[in-house]
Amino acid sequence: xxxxxxxxxxxxxxxxxxxxxxxxxxxxxxxxxxxxxxxxxxxxxxxxxxxxxxxxxxxxxxxxxxxxxxxxxxxxxxxxxxxxxxxxxxxxxxxxxxxxxxxxxxxxxxxxxxxxxxxxxxxxxxxxxxxxxxxxxxxxxxxxxxxxxxxxxxxxxxxxxxxxxxxxxxxxxxxxxxxxxxxxxxxxxxxxxxxxxxxxxxxxxxxxxxxxxxxxxxxxxxxxxxxxxxxxxxxxxxxxxxxxxxxxxxxxxxxxxxxxxxxxxxxxxxxxxxxxxxxxxxxxxxxxxxxxxxxxxxxxxxxxxxxxxxxxxxxxxxxxxxxxxxxxxxxxxxxxxxxxxxxxxxxxxxxxxxxxxxxxxxxxxxxxxxxxxxxxxxxxxxxxxxxxxxxxxxxxxxxxxxxxxxxxxxxxxxxxxxxxxxxxxxxxxxxxxxxxxxxxxxxxxxxxxxxxxxxxxxxxxxxxxxxxxxxxxxxxxxx
Amino acid sequence: xxxxxxxxxxxxxxxxxxxxxxxxxxxxxxxxxxxxxxxxxxxxxxxxxxxxxxxxxxxxxxxxxxxxxxxxxxxxxxxxxxxxxxxxxxxxxxxxxxxxxxxxxxxxxxxxxxxxxxxxxxxxxxxxxxxxxxxxxxxxxxxxxxxxxxxxxxxxxxxxxxxxxxxxxxxxxxxxxxxxxxxxxxxxxxxxxxxxxxxxxxxxxxxxxxxxxxxxxxxxxxxxxxxxxxxxxxxxxxxxxxxxxxxxxxxxxxxxxxxxxxxxxxxxxxxxxxxxxxxxxxxxxxxxxxxxxxxxxxxxxxxxxxxxxxxxxxxxxxxxxxxxxxxxxxxxxxxxxxxxxxxxxxxxxxxxxxxxxxxxxxxxxxxxxxxxxxxxxxxxxxxxxxxxxxxxxxxxxxxxxxxxxxxxxxxxxxxxxxxxxxxxxxxxxxxxxxxxxxxxxxxxxxxxxxxxxxxxxxxxxxxxxxxxxxxxxxxxxxx
Numbered sequence: 001x002x003x004x005x006x007x008x009x010x011x012x013x014x015x016x017x018x019x020x021x022x023x024x025x026x027x028x029x030x031x032x033x034x035x036x037x038x039x040x041x042x043x044x045x046x047x048x049x050x051x052x053x054x055x056x057x058x059x060x061x062x063x064x065x066x067x068x069x070x071x072x073x074x075x076x077x078x079x080x081x082x083x084x085x086x087x088x089x090x091x092x093x094x095x096x097x098x099x100x101x102x103x104x105x106x107x108x109x110x111x112x113x114x115x116x117x118x119x120x121x122x123x124x125x126x127x128x129x130x131x132x133x134x135x136x137x138x139x140x141x142x143x144x145x146x147x148x149x150x151x152x153x154x155x156x157x158x159x160x161x162x163x164x165x166x167x168x169x170x171x172x173x174x175x176x177x178x179x180x181x182x183x184x185x186x187x188x189x190x191x192x193x194x195x196x197x198x199x200x201x202x203x204x205x206x207x208x209x210x211x212x213x214x215x216x217x218x219x220x221x222x223x224x225x226x227x228x229x230x231x232x233x234x235x236x237x238x239x240x241x242x243x244x245x246x247x248x249x250x251x252x253x254x255x256x257x258x259x260x261x262x263x264x265x266x267x268x269x270x271x272x273x274x275x276x277x278x279x280x281x282x283x284x285x286x287x288x289x290x291x292x293x294x295x296x297x298x299x300x301x302x303x304x305x306x307x308x309x310x311x312x313x314x315x316x317x318x319x320x321x322x323x324x325x326x327x328x329x330x331x332x333x334x335x336x337x338x339x340x341x342x343x344x345x346x347x348x349x350x351x352x353x354x355x356x357x358x359x360x361x362x363x364x365x366x367x368x369x370x371x372x373x374x375x376x377x378x379x380x381x382x383x384x385x386x387x388x389x390x391x392x393x394x395x396x397x398x399x400x401x402x403x404x405x406x407x408x409x410x411x412x413x414x415x416x417x418x419x420x421x422x423x424x425x426x427x428x429x430x431x432x433x434x435x436x437x438x439x440x441x442x443x444x445x446x447x448x449x450x451x452x453x454x455x456x457x458x459x460x461x462x463x464x465x466x467x468x469x470x471x472x473x474x475x476x477x478x479x
Numbered sequence: 480x481x482x483x484x485x486x487x488x489x490x491x492x493x494x495x496x497x498x499x500x501x502x503x504x505x506x507x508x509x510x511x512x513x514x515x516x517x518x519x520x521x522x523x524x525x526x527x528x529x530x531x532x533x534x535x536x537x538x539x540x541x542x543x544x545x546x547x548x549x550x551x552x553x554x555x556x557x558x559x560x561x562x563x564x565x566x567x568x569x570x571x572x573x574x575x576x577x578x579x580x581x582x583x584x585x586x587x588x589x590x591x592x593x594x595x596x597x598x599x600x601x602x603x604x605x606x607x608x609x610x611x612x613x614x615x616x617x618x619x620x621x622x623x624x625x626x627x628x629x630x631x632x633x634x635x636x637x638x639x640x641x642x643x644x645x646x647x648x649x650x651x652x653x654x655x656x657x658x659x660x661x662x663x664x665x666x667x668x669x670x671x672x673x674x675x676x677x678x679x680x681x682x683x684x685x686x687x688x689x690x691x692x693x694x695x696x697x698x699x700x701x702x703x704x705x706x707x708x709x710x711x712x713x714x715x716x717x718x719x720x721x722x723x724x725x726x727x728x729x730x731x732x733x734x735x736x737x738x739x740x741x742x743x744x745x746x747x748x749x750x751x752x753x754x755x756x757x758x759x760x761x762x763x764x765x766x767x768x769x770x771x772x773x774x775x776x777x778x779x780x781x782x783x784x785x786x787x788x789x790x791x792x793x794x795x796x797x798x799x800x801x802x803x804x805x806x807x808x809x810x811x812x813x814x815x816x817x818x819x820x821x822x823x824x825x826x827x828x829x830x831x832x833x834x835x836x837x838x839x840x841x842x843x844x845x846x847x848x849x850x851x852x853x854x855x856x857x858x859x860x861x862x863x864x865x866x867x868x869x870x871x872x873x874x875x876x877x878x879x880x881x882x883x884x885x886x887x888x889x890x891x892x893x894x895x896x897x898x899x900x901x902x903x904x905x906x907x908x909x910x911x912x913x914x915x916x917x918x919x920x921x922x923x924x925x926x927x928x929x930x931x932x933x934x935x936x937x938x939x940x941x942x943x944x945x946x947x948x949x950x951x952x953x954x955x956x957x958x
Contacts, residue, residue, distance in 0.1 A: 001565025001844065003501035010493030013569050017576035018486035031588050035818040038592040046600035050846035053566065056839070060573065067589030072578045079586070079808070082830075084578025086480025087532065090492045094539065096571045096784050097496030099551045099563025107558070109510050110546030113517040121525035144623060145828035155672060170676025171650040185806040186829060192801060193634060193827070195674015197649025242808055299830075305575050306832055322671060327664040328922040329558070329721055329930065333908070339514040348672070348827055349624035350665060351561075351778075353785055360535070365480065367529035429812070443807045451808065 001053075009053040016057060017089070024073050024458070028435025031069045038067035069438070074458040075467060078440040080242070080270045081404070081455030084305035091361030092305060095354040102352045105340035106332040112341055115142055115356035118363060119310055125368055126275040126296070129288035132312040134341060140312040141346040142355045146269035147186035148348055149295040149311035150236060154190045156293065156319035157234035157263030167322045171195040175233040176225045178202045180213040180248065182241040184267060196233070210400075211246035211444065213237060219256045226260070234263040239283050240271025243442040244398060244449070245405045247271075247283060254290020263292045269309065271403050272296025274379075276371045283402070301404065301455050303374060304362045308355055311346075320345045374457055378404040381454045381464050388468050394475055398444070404454040409447060410475045421448040427474050437467045480532075488532040495536060496568070503552050503937070507914025510548045517546035548917070553937040554946060557911075557919040559721070559749045560883070560934030563784035570840030571784060574833040581831045584819035585811040591820055594621055594835035597842060598789055601777070604847055605754040608767035611791040613820060619791040620825040621834045625748035626665035627827055628774040628790035629715060633669045635772065635798035636713035636742030646801045650674040654712040655704045657681045659692040659727065661720040663746060675712070689879075690725035690923065692716060698735045705739070713742040718762050719750025722921040723877060723928070724884045726750075726762060733769020742771045748788065750882050751775025753858075755850045762881070780883065780934045782853060783841045787834055790825075799824045853936055857883040860933045860943050867947050873954055877923070883933040888926060889954045900927040906953050916946045 001009070041063045071082050102111030119140030123132050132138045143149045158166040158175060165172075175196045179187045181203050191201045202225070205217040222232045235257050237248040250266055257264040266287055273296050274280040287294055295311045298304035313319060324345040326335070334340045344350050366374070382404045389397045389408045398407040410427060412420040425441065428450055432438050440451050450471075454464065480488070520542045550561050581590030598619030602611050611617045622628045637645040637654060644651075654675045658666045660682050670680045681704070684696040701711045714736050716727040729745055736743040745766055752775050753759040766773055774790045777783035792798060803824040805814070813819045823829050845853070861883045868876045868887045877886040889906060891899040904920065907929055911917050919930050929950075933943065 003497040006565040007497035014489030018482040022482035086485040167671040171674035192646040195650035
């Protein structure tokens with residue numbers, strides 16, 4: 001494709017996206033296709049001769065769009081938001097257009113240096129400690145996801161706990177990781193991937209009212225493991241769990257970790273970005289003093305399209321010890337000088353995109369003020385939705401709800417729990433089948449809760465009101 | 480950013496990229512900045528108020544571009560190519576614009592189903608076996624990189640070798656992986672990450688003339704490990720090593736693996752895509768019969784921008800056993816039905832972009848015929864360059880060179896090896912410092928070789944000729 005053809009088709013694609021975003025409410029939020037429907041409409045074999053780009057765009061509309069769930073729809077309240085805003089999309093487009101590799105500094109210095117700058121900027125915006133900066137012993141890096149971030153943190157923790165021998169000798173002791181039943185599944189997945197094993201993840205009790213990890217139980221578990229000859233290696237505390245946005249007591253957990261020399265990873269994938277607002281910075285209490293690593297995802301609530309998850313470390317050395325190998329074909333004078341960062345040693349893959357461009361573009365377009373406005377708008381809408389739920393006796397509300405997620409359930413008085421759960425699930429499926437709104441669910445104490453997650457910059461008060469109306473109507477219909 | 484602002488700035492970015500590609504030869508190939516130069520020119524703090532997108536573009540030109548190494552430059556002959564073509568960039572832009580998550584089928588069915596179709600298409604284009612298809616026991620998936628692919632393969636291999644207990648119990652035996660000194664460093668990195676440990680990677684001898692793995696030595700190593708009570712778990716064979724594009728004898732290695740029940744992963748990251756040409760399909764001899772997993776990267780030589788690495792498995796079950804966890808908030812009727820693929824169980828992260836769009840766009844724009852033409856063009860240019868090297872008595876050429884990479888070195892008669900190596904490195908640095916051309920190096924048998932990797936669709940015969948002229952001039956200057 002020549003530059004002139006790219007200019008022509010590129011503008012068609014830009015128009016397509018602008019039109020899509022402008023008209024996004026004309027689509028059902030959740031795709032209504034069944035398994036195999038999209039596939040059936042695609043050719044079984046690849047084309048022998050090249051086709052025009054117009055044909056690709058036509059098939060996008062005709063074949064693919066019915067199978068797309070519209071994560072950018074203002075009535076998408078499922079999972080967590082995954083904001084893809086204009087400046088992010090354009091920053092990402094520049095990254096694709098430049099097509100550089102940032103595996104080591106030398107392969108494109110700007111790719112590495114801009115990344116260092118924007119993760120330092122973000123740390124400042126969130127009030128994170130100075131020792132998370134690369135010019136101290138720590139440093140930040142953009143990962144594809146919080147799953148990869150916790151994996152990298154776990155490898156660093158193993159390297160430290162194993163006296164710098166695990167990467168070389170492998171797992172030779174019984175290492176133990178600690179989480180609660182509300183910790184994201186990526187922690188258990190990391191345990192499976194690094195050779196620790198799911199059986200060596202201890203589930204720490206939570207406070208039944210706040211669903212937050214119990215530091216006293218954590219301490220007891222660690223002591224029992226030490227007594228049994230195991231190696232307590234990493235605790236994963238969560239600020240804003242996926243299920244209900246519960247907040248673990250990082251300070252008290254940190255004190256336990258420090259006493260026993262255990263790595264503290266803080267997973268603030270969804271909620272951490274809320275700290276752009278000074279009034280929400282309390283969520284990070286204890287992080288500065290105790291966190292060995294900390295992760296939050298601009299690609300969820302902070303207006304940056306996937307993938308952009310930022311991991312900071314208080315001390316980058318054990319991570320680099322775990323991950324660095326320097327084959328001959330990657331040796332270069334800058335790496336040898338020790339004056340540069342080679343981010344390949346900070347992640348699972350070797351290659352890396354110029355992902356800093358999209359975060360840079362977002363931080364500049366919105367500015368700190370714009371980011372705060374977005375977070376506050378979300379929290380305000382969620383609070384309003386929660387107030388409606390609270391006032392309606394047909395519903396039970398899970399409190400507190402400090403961010404954009406509200407968990408609630410319809411009450412079915414006199415109906416046994418299992419049946420009430422089934423009815424709640426059917427109610428949710430009927431809402432989602434309508435195409436007007438999309439919610440997901442979780443389960444707490446054996447009870448199904450509906451998750452209503454606000455967070456798109458396109459979501460206005462009217463969308464939240466309409467969703468609430470639909471939920472009430474569905475309950476009316478089910479009663 | 481409103482849809483109308485996106486339309487305006489999006490077209491500016493498209494023009495910027497079209498102009499960049501049209502004028503790419505005006506830039507020095509390798510960035511000429513020193514460590515910290517880009518960072519110094521960026522503000523220390525993020526902006527309080529939002530800025531205009533024009534300012535972002537202006538700083539891109541002013542601050543970042545001097546720090547960019549131009550991987551898309553027709554005189555970029557370093558590492559391996561990382562083609563970012565128009566249709567790929569636009570496919571990726573559509574993915575950003577849609578902003579969907581493909582972690583499970585239900586979160587956007589088209590994202591999963593198109594991926595299955597395009598990896599099946601690619602398998603067909605490369606002549607890979609039918610059992611690599613998802614409708615058989617196997618299946619293909621797009622990973623970010625071959626590093627992640629070998630990690631996933633290794634986790635599957637461990638699960639199989641450990642009787643389905645490793646993900647649950649962790650590493651409790653001494654598992655051993657096998658590679659040659661020419662295997663990509665990602666294999667050792669996988670060993671470090673999965674808890675096997677770098678010390679448990681056996682380095683199999685290579686044939687000194689072809690640099691290909693010696694199956695007899697592999698067999699001897701496996702037997703010795705078995706006798707010592709270790710668990711031989713995975714062999715990584717390479718089709719087209721990073722250093723010199725050597726080809727391991729997959730069939731003979733596969734016979735050894737089969738005899739001992741060891742997983743065979745085939746890393747064809749760079750060279751695998753060459754099999755779009757029937758006359759190059761011999762490189763995959765033995766893959767159909769013996770490979771448990773196979774990886775090749777369209778994001779290197781097959782015109783698709785990073786990240787797009789395809790991993791196929793002959794049997795997906797052990798991978799899914801190793802990686803699948805189903806938390807409540809991801810449960811959904813489609814997953815429960817078993818009728819759909821949830822690609823989150825096929826990779827390290829949970830979240831995933833709609834990466835299939837860019838590969839789909841590339842396969843349709845070029846068609847099979849266009850892809851073959853591109854591969855043949857590269858191989859032809861490399862062969863011509865090699866013929867010039869071979870005919871010039873001042874140079875030694877490494878044979879064979881079946882793909883787009885030519886390894887060679889200037890001869891410095893009578894000069895001791897170490898000094899000759901230093902001179903070769905200085906010669907390469909002087910070429911790279913010129914900004915006219917960019918090469919990298921490797922080391923074989925203690926000797927530095929220059930790596931000249933053709934592969935960009937922008938590289939014409941005149942660029943290869945000019946590069947050869949510059950190499951000869953540099954040798955003249957150094958003599």
